[in-house]
Amino acid sequence: MIKVAPSILSANFANLQPDVELVEKAGADALHIDVMDGQFVPNLSFGMSTVAAIRPITSLTLDCHLMIVEPERFVAQFAQAGADLIGVHVESTHHIYHVLQLIRQAGAKAEVVVNPGTPLSLIEGLLPLVDQVLIMTVNPGFGGQHFLTPMVDKVRALAQLKQQHGYQFDIEVDGGINDQTVKQVYEAGATVAVAGSYVYGSADPAQRIQDLKVATN
Ligand SMILES: O=C(CO)[C@@H](O)[C@H](O)COP(=O)(O)O
Ligand SMILES: [Fe+2]
Numbered sequence: 001m002i003k004v005a006p007s008i009l010s011a012n013f014a015n016l017q018p019d020v021e022l023v024e025k026a027g028a029d030a031l032h033i034d035v036m037d038g039q040f041v042p043n044l045s046f047g048m049s050t051v052a053a054i055r056p057i058t059s060l061t062l063d064c065h066l067m068i069v070e071p072e073r074f075v076a077q078f079a080q081a082g083a084d085l086i087g088v089h090v091e092s093t094h095h096i097y098h099v100l101q102l103i104r105q106a107g108a109k110a111e112v113v114v115n116p117g118t119p120l121s122l123i124e125g126l127l128p129l130v131d132q133v134l135i136m137t138v139n140p141g142f143g144g145q146h147f148l149t150p151m152v153d154k155v156r157a158l159a160q161l162k163q164q165h166g167y168q169f170d171i172e173v174d175g176g177i178n179d180q181t182v183k184q185v186y187e188a189g190a191t192v193a194v195a196g197s198y199v200y201g202s203a204d205p206a207q208r209i210q211d212l213k214v215a216t217n
Helices: 016-025 048-057 076-079 096-105 122-128 151-165 181-187 205-215
Strands: 003-006 029-037 059-066 085-089 109-114 130-135 170-174 191-197
Touching: 003 016, 016 029, 016 048, 016 122, 016 205, 029 048, 048 059, 048 076, 059 076, 076 085, 085 096, 085 130, 085 181, 085 191, 096 109, 096 122, 109 122, 122 151, 130 151, 151 170, 181 205, 191 205
Parallel strands: 003 029, 003 191, 029 059, 059 085, 085 109, 109 130, 130 170, 170 191
Antiparallel strands: none
């Protein structure tokens, strides 16, 4: 069964607390927080003050996906704000190895993220350093986009590398996840699925979390 991380990018920005509590009660495994700077991606969203505000209202793992240039400037502040896991794009910095080290030094779990156009070869040398790898299954920046089917093979290739080397990291997928696409990525080796519009775009978000779990049972 896959772990589910609802993305609050599709929640009610005017009143996040009920949307956070609802998914926690419904059995979500983490809360996905998309941080966008208007430069790495063409959109703006949350910052560390939102993470700090959410921290006391939930015991869910806070999974912060940083879509910002030079994340080394901010990872310690996100950890301080209460992020449990911090994801940084390999495309967003000249110093990815250093950023991953900084995340762990700050006491959080480290994740490397790859855009759809970025080959796995770029992150192979980083795999011993990470707790999770995030394979983007849409181009980052917006919720509600269509799943990019060619990314299933990328998930499979990463799962093979993981097995060959005996790595323990989780494989997360993000973008266009629903009860159909989740089956494809789970079969390929994904262990965590982010879902934004599929969960929060529904009249019954709790049911949607269960649907993702049942689809991969
Ligand atoms: O990182 C991102 C978008 O850049 C995501 O986490 C989205 O929030 C996923 O939204 P859906 O595709 O599930 O609606
Ligand atoms: Fe995300």
